[in-house]
Amino acid sequence: MPEAAVGTAADTGPAAPPPRPARRRTLLLGGGALVVAAAVVAAVLATGGSDGRHAARPSDGLRHTSVEITSAACGRGWTHPAAGKQVFDLHNDSGVAAEVYLTDPASGAVYGEVEGLAPGTARPLRVTLGNGSYAFKCVSDDADAVTGPTVRVTGGTAKGGPAAVPVTQQDLIPPTLAYQKWIGARTVELAEKTDTLRAAIDRGDLAAARKDWLTAHLVYERMGAAYGTFGDADSAINGTTAGLTGGVHDKDFAGFHRVEYGLWHGESASGLRGPAARLAKAVHELRDGWPDQRMDPADVGLRAHEILENTVQFELTGRTDYGSGTNLATARANLDGTAELLGRLRPLLKTRDVGLSGIDTWMTRAGRTLDEFDHDGHWTPLDRLTRAQREKVDADLGELVERLADVAALTDVRRTA
Structure with missing residues (x-):
């Protein structure tokens, strides 16, 4: 059967998400x-x-x-x-x-x-x-x-x-360097998975491309604490239609979500080759340039909270869904990314009264809740959750976000002299 053309100009896609929240200190203890x-x-x-x-x-x-x-x-x-x-x-x-x-x-x-x-x-x-x-x-x-x-x-x-004894810039340098190294390995993995996605589109196998899209996208979503260091690469790789007057049909709409929209709205393989190539190019540039980047240690603790705060605001509302219905998969990847960052910060956190055991408990609980919607790689879309399921997801992630606010506050560098 011939592949259908991409949606009409009336399609605008999901509502554009607002800007990510600015850095702020929420509480101390x-x-x-x-x-x-x-x-x-x-x-x-x-x-x-x-x-x-x-x-x-x-x-x-x-x-x-x-x-x-x-x-x-x-x-x-x-x-x-x-x-x-x-x-x-x-x-x-x-x-x-x-x-x-x-x-x-x-x-x-x-x-x-x-x-x-x-x-x-x-x-x-x-x-x-x-x-x-x-x-x-x-x-x-x-x-x-x-x-x-x-x-x-x-x-x-x-x-x-x-x-809690204040955290210094020096305290945060070792975990930041370790996390930065981990991100470097993920950029290599991301390039490989994105190349696989592009190859599937190039040969016209859109069924395979939809599976490969999710695999590659989740690699990127696990890297959330580094987005601020990515600069313009973040928009090129994972940008939305926010600020684009043409919505999903705007010429500047690019990255994973542009490919997502085409894959789940009947766009032809030939029409998707250009967006897939541009995505791959942006990913390769990120991989090649990452060794020269330096993450700000002062931001690391904030990201441990902000990743899941953004998840609740954007993913659990469906505001970043361009057709795949995989917001819960993205939420799980964000949770994995948070766990990775917390692991790097754990030596600092365990010597400070931050309720770390409670955070660990809620991390595990949230993971189990999200995993219930993974059916051999096929994730339940948000609009198919029952009311009880939706309330449980919102409650578990919301509670975890509240607890992680303490991590952001305690790892905020304070002037002591």
């Missing part, structure tokens, strides 16, 4: 024991005087202590320490922005933080303190870090929240 201060500047704070005594309790019912944040008086005002859940109202009375950490002065471990405390503003830091020694560290722009006086909390019965 999980478990609800400590949280980063709210990003919104507090308009009115119930605080005491400069001696640290507090006025009538505010509406939250918690103990509030006013603390000064300047290079000359970092932490001044905390003179009546107590254990338990409480709020420090941090006031930046200097002329420059500052980051503020509540630390263990002996180890440097951080219990809580406030980012970007602007001059003349105040923000709350909610904490739960147990018995122990604490000190505020004030890190102002263009100035050395200053650690305030040590304050000792005694006689309390509350269990304090966890703390």
